[in-house]
Amino acid sequence: MVRYRKLGRVELNVTHLESSRRFYEQVVGLQYVDTGHDGEIRLRCDHDHHNVVLHMAPEAGLRCAGFMLEDMAQFEPLIERLTEAGLDVHETEPDTCHARAQLRAVRVFEPLVSATLEFYVPLPDSERPFRHSVTRIQRLGHIVFNTPDAARAIEFWRDVLNFRESDSLGEFVTFMRCWPNPYHHGIGIARFERRCLHHVNFMVTEIDDIGRALSRLKSANSDVVFGPGRHPASDSVFLYFLDPDGLTMEYSFGMEAFAEAHPREPRRMEPTPGNLDYWGSVRDPRCFTRAGANATPDLIGEKV
Structure with missing residues (x-):
């Protein structure tokens, strides 16, 4: 079984x-x-070398999602599973890996969510202290994909990639964790008519980080589009807002953690307003829907 960090x-x-x-x-x-090398901006939100990369492009959207494997031994079963599923696995060249602070990396294009996925192990000496600035970000939390083919995508991420289901809100969205990472979800798969980015999440250290963000976002003319509120599924306090291109970002505080052995069974919750938010916030229609199409597979072997 493939194991992730x-x-x-x-x-x-x-x-x-x-x-x-x-x-x-x-x-x-x-x-x-x-x-x-191509002008992309690399940023970090924890001790990793980098967690977010910004690329200049004609249309905003998701370019790649990268998952850190537990160790080098995970590549063999992962590549075997991906190949058996009919996907072309692209080994990243050593020079490119080094530029990305990676020991080894492979990329695939996953057509059900229409996204380039990267699986990697970081260089052992690439960690650095993270300096908090306007908020105390703890880590990159999760990413959610929009797709009209949600049921098949859930099967792929569960049966091929070995992600584990935590909860679902009807057929609206399913939350899955990067097993054996304990957090409630590292990805979500949402049913939507287009294949595009739903949102990216950053976990913060204290609930006060959510409160302080409200005035800061207002001063920056960034629209808050949902929250603050609390998600019943993960028990996270949340705040969704738009970046300059209208991509949905989220701050959240707190999240249920699962034991590796004998975790609770996943729940199927009704997608009612109360199951989206305990606190009763009203979601702006722009939330989760304004991203352009995900990057195409011709970028899968791009160099740094």
Whole structure:
């Protein structure tokens, strides 16, 4: 069985690189790391070398989602599973891995959510202390994909990639954890008519980080589109807001943790307003829906 440490990286296409960099540094609270060979901006929100990459592109959306494997031994069963599922596995060249602070990495294009996925192990000496700025981000939390083919996508992530279901809200969204990572979900798969980004989440250290974000987002003219509230499924306090391209981002505090052995069974909850938010916030229609199409598979072997 394939074992993961966590969701480790998210790469985004943005239409105005410098304004997006300012937003993610000064408003979201990420730390600048460096600029890549093609001008991409690398940022971090924990001790990893980097967690977010911003690429200049004509249309905003998801470029790649990267999952950190538990160790090098996970590549063999992962590649075997992906190949048996009919996907082409692309080994990342050593020079590119080194530029990304990776010991080894492979990429595939997953057609059900229409996203490039990366699976990697970081270089052993790539961790650095993270300096908190405007908020005390704890880690990159999760990513949720929109797809019209949600049922088949859930099967793929469960049966091929060995993610574990935690809960679902009807057929609206299913939350899955990067097993054996204990947190309630590292990904979500949401039913939607387009294949695009639903949202990216950043976990914060204290509930006060949610409260302080409200005035900061207002000052930055970033629309808050849902919350603050509390999700019954994961027990997380949340706040959703839009980046300069209208991509949905989330701060959240707190989350249920699962034991590796003998966890509780996943629940199927009705997608009622009360099961979306205990506190009764009203979701703005722009929330979760404004992203452009995910990046196409021709970028799968791109160099840094």
